[in-house]
Amino acid sequence: MSDELNYIERIAELIIKQHRDEITESEYQELMNWRNMSDENLSLFEKLSHPDYIRHRIQELPDIQALKKAGWEKVMAVIDSENTSSSLPLVPVRRISPTRYFVAASVTVLLVAGAWLYSKRNPAARSDISATLASNIKNDVAPGGNKAVLTLSDGSSVVLDCAGKGTIAKQGVTRVVKLDDGKLAYNSSSEKSTALVYNTLTTPAAGQFQVVLPDGSKVWLNNASSLRYPVAFTGKDREVELKGEAYFEIAPNANQPFKVKVGETLVDVLGTSFNISAYAEESNIKTTLLSGGVRVSNGGTRTVLKPGEQALVSEAGDLKTIEDVDVDGAVAWKNGLFHFERADIRTVMRMLARWYDVTVTYEGPVTDRLFGGEIERKLNLSQVLEILQKNQVHFGLEGRRITVKP
Numbered sequence: 001m002s003d004e005l006n007y008i009e010r011i012a013e014l015i016i017k018q019h020r021d022e023i024t025e026s027e028y029q030e031l032m033n034w035r036n037m038s039d040e041n042l043s044l045f046e047k048l049s050h051p052d053y054i055r056h057r058i059q060e061l062p063d064i065q066a067l068k069k070a071g072w073e074k075v076m077a078v079i080d081s082e083n084t085s086s087s088l089p090l091v092p093v094r095r096i097s098p099t100r101y102f103v104a105a106s107v108t109v110l111l112v113a114g115a116w117l118y119s120k121r122n123p124a125a126r127s128d129i130s131a132t133l134a135s136n137i138k139n140d141v142a143p144g145g146n147k148a149v150l151t152l153s154d155g156s157s158v159v160l161d162c163a164g165k166g167t168i169a170k171q172g173v174t175r176v177v178k179l180d181d182g183k184l185a186y187n188s189s190s191e192k193s194t195a196l197v198y199n200t201l202t203t204p205a206a207g208q209f210q211v212v213l214p215d216g217s218k219v220w221l222n223n224a225s226s227l228r229y230p231v232a233f234t235g236k237d238r239e240v241e242l243k244g245e246a247y248f249e250i251a252p253n254a255n256q257p258f259k260v261k262v263g264e265t266l267v268d269v270l271g272t273s274f275n276i277s278a279y280a281e282e283s284n285i286k287t288t289l290l291s292g293g294v295r296v297s298n299g300g301t302r303t304v305l306k307p308g309e310q311a312l313v314s315e316a317g318d319l320k321t322i323e324d325v326d327v328d329g330a331v332a333w334k335n336g337l338f339h340f341e342r343a344d345i346r347t348v349m350r351m352l353a354r355w356y357d358v359t360v361t362y363e364g365p366v367t368d369r370l371f372g373g374e375i376e377r378k379l380n381l382s383q384v385l386e387i388l389q390k391n392q393v394h395f396g397l398e399g400r401r402i403t404v405k406p
Contacts, residue, residue, distance in 0.1 A: 011031070011034055014027055014028075014030065014031040014034075015031070139397065139398070139399065140380050140381060140382045140397070141356045141357075141358060141380065141381035141382075141397070141400060142356075142380055142381075143206070143355065143356065143377055143378050143379060143380065143381070144205070144206030144207055144208060144223055144355045144356065144357070144377070145161075145206070145207065145208070146160075146161060146182055146207070146208060146209055146210075147160070147161045147203060147204055147206065147207030147208070147209065148160045148161065148184075148201055148202060148203045148204075148207055148208075148209035148221070149201075149202050149204075150168075150169075150176070150184065150199060150200070150201055150202075151199065151200040151201075151202065152169055152171060152176075152199060153171055153172075153197045153198060153199065153231070160178065160184060160209065161207075163178050164178070165178050165179065165180055166178065171186075171197050171199060171231040172195060172197045172231055172232060173188060173189045173191040173192075173232065174186050174187065174188045174189070174197075174214060174231040174232050175187045175188075175189075176199070176231070179212075182210075183209075183210040183211065183212055184201065184209065184210070184211040184212070185211070185212040186212065186213060186214040186231055186232075188214055188231075188232050192234075195234075196230050196234065196235070197230060197231045197232070198228055198229065198230055198231070199228070199229060199230075199231055200226055200227070200228045200229075201221060201226065201227045201229075202225070202226040203221050203222065203223055203224065203225050203226070203244075204223070204224065204357065205223055205224045205353070205354050205355070205356075205357035206223060206354075206355060206356055206357035207223050207224075208220070208221060208222055208223055208333075209221050211227070213229060213233075213238075213240075214230070214231060214232050214233055215233050215238055215251050215253065215256075215258075216251040217238075217248065217249065217250045217251045217258065218248070218249040219240075219246050219247070219248050219249075220246060220247040220334045221244070221245075221246045222244060222245035222246060222247075222333050222334075222354075223244075223245075223354045223355050224244055224279070224354045225242070225243060225244025225245050225246060225279075226242070226243045226244060227240055227241070227242055227243075227246060228240060228241040228242075229241075233256060235256075236256065237256055237257045237258070237259055238253070238256055238257070238258045238259065239258075239259040239260075239261060240258075240259070240260055240261070241260075241261045241262075242260055242261070242262050242276055242278060243262070243278065243280075244278060244279055245275070245276065245277040245278065245279060245333070246275070246276055247273070247274075247275045247331050247334045248260070248269075248272075248273065248274055248275075248276070249273045250269050250270075250271055250272055250273070250292075251271065252270060252271025253270075253271070254270055254271075257269070257270060258270070260276060262276060262278045262285055263278070263285070264298055264299065264317065265278075265285050265287075265296065265297070265298045265313050266296070266297045266298075267287055267294050267295070267296050267297075268294060268295040268296075268297070269292065269293070269294045269295075270292065270293070271292055272289065272290075272291055272292020272293060272294055273289075273290040273291045273292065274287060274288060274289045274290060274292075274294055274305075275287070275288045275290070275327075275330045275331050275334075276288075277330070279350075279354075281350060282350070283314065283315055284312045284313060284314055284315075285312070285313040286310055286311070286312055286330070287305065287310065287311040288309075288310045288325060288327055288330035288331075289305040289306065289307050289308070289309055289310070289327075290307060290327050290330075290331070291307050292307070293305065293306065293307075296311040296313070296319065297319075298313045298317055298319045299317055299319075301317075301318075301319040302319070303319060303320075303321045305321065307327075308323070308324055308325060308327055309321055309322065309323050309324075309325065310322040310325040310330070326339075326341065329341055329374075332374055333377070336376060336377050336378060337374040337375065337376060337377060338351055338352075338355075338374060338375045338376075338377055338384075339373075339374050340371040340372055340373055340374070340375075341372055342370045342371075342372055343370065343371045343372070344368070344369075344370060344371075345366060345367050345369065345371070345393060345404060346366070348371050348388070349402065349404060352381070352384065352402070353402075355377060356381045356400075357400065358381065358400040358401060358402055359400065359401050359402070360401075360402045360403075360404065361401060361402070361403050361404070362403075362404045363396075363403050363404065363405045363406070364405060364406040365406055366404070367392070367393055367404075367406070369391060369392070369393065371388075371391075375387055381397065381402075382397065385397065385402070393405075394406065
């Protein structure tokens, strides 16, 4: 067994060297020889050689030297602890230094390689979860994509995912254009207009979309959300209204402040990037600041955020500031990831329901396990459920309905 462990450590070392561009020609040939020995080796190599996979799988694990010293039993103990902890360790939820990254990445490669060898020796263990889930699935559901409906000032609608590129409408003195990359944009003419003409961009469940506003500000609209805005900013400020979730990158203009209205909450900005999550079914409105500065107001209470801070407005209207938040986690959806941070199963299921456009029911007692980590949003629903099911949560999927089971 020690020889096998040393062999796995050697392969892990070579893959990490390849990530760091430090691999020699002879080491590269050694790695390629191992990769080409079997289809299983090739599959494992492709998984472990993907930088995003390593980055998203780094955990708070023992140092690589400790694993080497403890031997194979320690490796399996860590794998087992991953699978039985009360929190789902899918990916890290905090940033680490580059040096620590490569140490942790080495550990991750070693652990995944160890799990691969273990499952190779125990095919029943490898297939048990997949087989159980497969027996409960009557179909599969594809992930969401770029879908939205644009409601024009006269009440007519344009389905944007079906619309061709180029000008799709004229609103006052502004042309509404679908760009080559699929984004929506507004091109104003030199004519001046004092009339406020509004458009509304709405994404369905399983949809998301990007729009460049008339002032050049960029907005990423998450699923089941809507943004109402004028087709030309002609007043003393630039005000838009949001329902759901969006990430903003605001074009600076000190003479015309930008404002986002979310119900009774108002976010004032000059030039900055921030995320607002304001789904009706969630308990808080969250404004997370990535750069610049914003002022969040609700009723008679207000707070000014600095980068890395988050404002929470509760259902009761209470406003508080959270310092040193995980800003990457707040915008993970924009970067193609589900992000969970000590999330209960109902919170996780609400996120899946919005992205896959499914309904969720619960059968029996609901687990109190907490989930932390990230999963790619490009996966089919069955693949996401399989990842979650590895942590003693069970699911059935029939039509567009998920049943959560004990």
